Amino acid sequence: xxxxxxxxxxxxxxxxxxxxxxxxxxxxxxxxxxxxxxxxxxxxxxxxxxxxxxxxxxxxxxxxxxxxxxxxxxxxxxxxxxxxxxxxxxxxxxxxxxxxxxxxxxxxxxxxxxxxxxxxxxxxxxxxxxxxxxxxxxxxxxxxxxxxxxxxxxxxxxxxxxxxxxxxxxxxxxxxxxxxxxxxxxxxxxxxxxxxxxxxxxxxxxxxxxxxxxxxxxxxxxxxxxxxxxxxxxxxxxxxxxxxxxxxxxxxxxxxxxxxxxxxxxxxxxxxxxxxxxxxxxxxxxxxxxxxxxxxxxxxxxxxxxxxxxxxxxxxxxxxxxxxx
Amino acid sequence: xxxxxxxxxxxxxxxxxxxxxxxxxxxxxxxxxxxxxxxxxxxxxxxxxxxxxxxxxxxxxxxxxxxxxxxxxxxxxxxxxxxxxxxxxxxxxxxxxxxxxxxxxxxxxxxxxxxxxxxxxxxxxxxxxxxxxxxxxxxxxxxxxxxxxxxxxxxxxxxxxxxxxxxxxxxxxxxxxxxxxxxxxxxxxxxxxxxxxxxxxxxxxxxxxxxxxxxxxxxxxxxxxxxxxxxxxxxxxxxxxxxxxxxxxxxxxxxxxxxxxxxxxxxxxxxxxxxxxxxxxxxxxxxxxxxxxxxxxxxxxxxxxxxxxxxxxxxxxxxxxxxxxxxxxxxxxxxxxxxxxxxxxxxxxxxxxxxxxxxxxxxxxxxxxxxxxxxxxxxxxxxxxxxxxxxxxxxxxxxxxxxxxxxxxxxxxxxxxxxxxxxxxxxxxxxxxxxxxxxxxxxxxxxxxxxxxxxxxxxxxxxxxxxxxxxxxxxxxxxxxxxxxxxxxxxxxxxxxxxxxxxxxxxxxxxx
Numbered sequence: 001x002x003x004x005x006x007x008x009x010x011x012x013x014x015x016x017x018x019x020x021x022x023x024x025x026x027x028x029x030x031x032x033x034x035x036x037x038x039x040x041x042x043x044x045x046x047x048x049x050x051x052x053x054x055x056x057x058x059x060x061x062x063x064x065x066x067x068x069x070x071x072x073x074x075x076x077x078x079x080x081x082x083x084x085x086x087x088x089x090x091x092x093x094x095x096x097x098x099x100x101x102x103x104x105x106x107x108x109x110x111x112x113x114x115x116x117x118x119x120x121x122x123x124x125x126x127x128x129x130x131x132x133x134x135x136x137x138x139x140x141x142x143x144x145x146x147x148x149x150x151x152x153x154x155x156x157x158x159x160x161x162x163x164x165x166x167x168x169x170x171x172x173x174x175x176x177x178x179x180x181x182x183x184x185x186x187x188x189x190x191x192x193x194x195x196x197x198x199x200x201x202x203x204x205x206x207x208x209x210x211x212x213x214x215x216x217x218x219x220x221x222x223x224x225x226x227x228x229x230x231x232x233x234x235x236x237x238x239x240x241x242x243x244x245x246x247x248x249x250x251x252x253x254x255x256x257x258x259x260x261x262x263x264x265x266x267x268x269x270x271x272x273x274x275x276x277x278x279x280x281x282x283x284x285x286x287x288x289x290x291x292x293x294x295x296x297x298x299x300x301x302x303x304x305x306x307x308x309x310x311x312x313x314x315x316x317x318x319x320x321x322x323x324x325x
Numbered sequence: 326x327x328x329x330x331x332x333x334x335x336x337x338x339x340x341x342x343x344x345x346x347x348x349x350x351x352x353x354x355x356x357x358x359x360x361x362x363x364x365x366x367x368x369x370x371x372x373x374x375x376x377x378x379x380x381x382x383x384x385x386x387x388x389x390x391x392x393x394x395x396x397x398x399x400x401x402x403x404x405x406x407x408x409x410x411x412x413x414x415x416x417x418x419x420x421x422x423x424x425x426x427x428x429x430x431x432x433x434x435x436x437x438x439x440x441x442x443x444x445x446x447x448x449x450x451x452x453x454x455x456x457x458x459x460x461x462x463x464x465x466x467x468x469x470x471x472x473x474x475x476x477x478x479x480x481x482x483x484x485x486x487x488x489x490x491x492x493x494x495x496x497x498x499x500x501x502x503x504x505x506x507x508x509x510x511x512x513x514x515x516x517x518x519x520x521x522x523x524x525x526x527x528x529x530x531x532x533x534x535x536x537x538x539x540x541x542x543x544x545x546x547x548x549x550x551x552x553x554x555x556x557x558x559x560x561x562x563x564x565x566x567x568x569x570x571x572x573x574x575x576x577x578x579x580x581x582x583x584x585x586x587x588x589x590x591x592x593x594x595x596x597x598x599x600x601x602x603x604x605x606x607x608x609x610x611x612x613x614x615x616x617x618x619x620x621x622x623x624x625x626x627x628x629x630x631x632x633x634x635x636x637x638x639x640x641x642x643x644x645x646x647x648x649x650x651x652x653x654x655x656x657x658x659x660x661x662x663x664x665x666x667x668x669x670x671x672x673x674x675x676x677x678x679x680x681x682x683x684x685x686x687x688x689x690x691x692x693x694x695x696x697x698x699x700x701x702x703x704x705x706x707x708x709x710x711x712x713x714x715x716x717x718x719x720x721x722x723x724x725x726x727x728x729x730x731x732x733x734x735x736x737x738x739x740x741x742x743x744x745x746x747x748x749x750x751x752x753x754x755x756x757x758x759x760x761x762x763x764x765x766x767x768x769x770x771x772x773x774x775x776x777x778x779x780x781x782x783x784x785x786x787x788x789x790x791x792x793x794x795x796x797x798x799x800x801x802x803x804x805x806x807x808x809x810x811x812x813x814x815x816x817x818x819x820x821x822x823x824x825x826x827x828x829x830x831x832x833x834x835x836x837x
Contacts, residue, residue, distance in 0.1 A: 187693055187694060188689075188692050188693055188694065189685045189689045189692050189693070189694060190692065192678065192685065192694060193685075195674070196671055196674065196678070196682060199671045199672075199673050199674055200667070200670075200671045200672070200673075202667065202668055203667070203668055203669060203670060203671050204671070204682065205649075205650055206628075206630055206650050206660065206662060206668055206669070207650070207654075207682045207683050207736065208650050208651050208653070208654030208655070208659075208683060208740070209650075209651060209682075210649065210651050266673060267673070
């Protein structure tokens, strides 16, 4: 790794990292409670769910697509998992295990539908996932009879509160997912293909590849991530509900975009997504502590997204120049 | 000297790009009210000349005068304002709007802020009658056939009063009857004082409609003549010029072997004429023909990049089916596409990624990429092909054209296929890099690979190929072994598919 490559990587990720640090410093000064152990744990937990969804969303956006159905699919997965966990006929350990499995399977199946339909008939994923947004929500309400599912076994609730070395398990799992995803994207053939297809699908196709498989796979990965996120959410709330996750897709997309991934595809990283999700979580938490109301917080988050993308265009210009030397 | 004054004068006009001279000291006079035909081989500079006249290109040298005053349009808008309009080969129509909306796009008739559809359709109908297009003005353009779209484009040009009308291959898609109507329109425009510049590959049209003809060759003006005073063979000779100055030393030690691939019954549509030919080991097979004669379509169909109506392939004696590029590559066939930037490379990724993309299995283990191995392979290819890049991490976007082309070759060499199709391998590349590519091609042939080259550079193909197929109008017009290579013969074959069987006009057939 030479100096140039390091400075390239730093510039790519540093922008948001530095911004995050500055925001944290600002909030700590403005409201010391921000940096308290309890509050930080709160932030970690809040970021986790969005991060996991955003990891999957990153794969989709890297290929130039988008998944608007993640919030609804989250609800559907949680309802299926909830019903499995609370099923009388199953021993606790098996119930939890099956719940996790089913959650991921349901999420992946929705992703498979999204990916297959949008690619087979060449319809933009925006439209297909918009349809799935409604389908999944309706299915969740139908299956659960519009009722909240509660009464999870104690083992499950205890798991939700667990910490390892002082860090909540939920957060730890999100970080692990980011690490695994980063390894896949940077070190594997699959990851190489994702970036290549995102940059120039036709060129990759003409080099002798079946590009559709990768495009569908990205959506399946996104759906699987939603399945995981659903479990994490249940760990935190201790209930399942068909009305969960409304608006989650927007936070996930915001995390990906703030993190520097281009909506055109081909450029971006999971570390960036993680930092993007962190900024959103920190902002939300900090502003709340400072007494800002819900609406004002939403406005600020929106402004940050716009600012992040504008700064990104300047950053890309500098990055390109670095590449030329 | 001329009875009419000059409306456009080009004096020593040159247009250059890095490594390529598109126009070289062009001197040309277009007379007011004449029909001036422009001919020339592919790449001779016809499009560049038009782009200079209509404001897309600004010449590096020389001057253009319009009505005696200096004319230097900064954009097509300036040209249109000045009364110079171009009807392009590639249509500028909006498919989801109606014919009427397309024609009057720039000045839709209005009444109190709303579109005045009645007037719009009435005016459009008049124009459609004039060009002989019998469809309703409300028809959405996407429902029209190619020839009909061409007529809409012509009607559009008629709708605004132009002083100079430039028609780029207007008859390419028209039937004889539509062409007659078009020529009537042109004659009528002449009486109204409009000047017409007409580009065409159909040489006999020159005599039917042209007053004078100019021939471009290699970016230079080869000659301007009054059409009565020249014959088709003479025109062809002007287009071709002296035989090449540069040498393409043919390699005698390369021997062609047995047939490796048979292409049979290749048809793009149900009505196309079937195309059949063989490809042999150790042979450089050239495919010549005019732009649009079906060469690129044929090789893309064989490679599986496009889906033809039919294509039977026999590889090493066994029938194979190719439906996608993946099938082709697995069968040992590669294609260097005509457009290397958008289809041959991933511009925003490094050189080594671009090279190994054709065979990631070779640089990975259990799904994980072996970076050191990949870099070593990339460096080897970059050195062997003499690709100039500061390092292999460089994004391919920043390589020069010639080096980009070599990089595309590197990626296919890495795949090591037995059959290689090259579509315009040296287009836009400087002489030095071209020679390196020729040497590479010969080396591949020496190794027993089968190479098929589609190129518009006839001297180049004649210099390096063992055998040549000539395409004309989507079928094979002829096949020549090296001993019989002759520029005029090949060009005549290339044009043969476009010569209409007309018995009128002062047409003189060239020697076949």
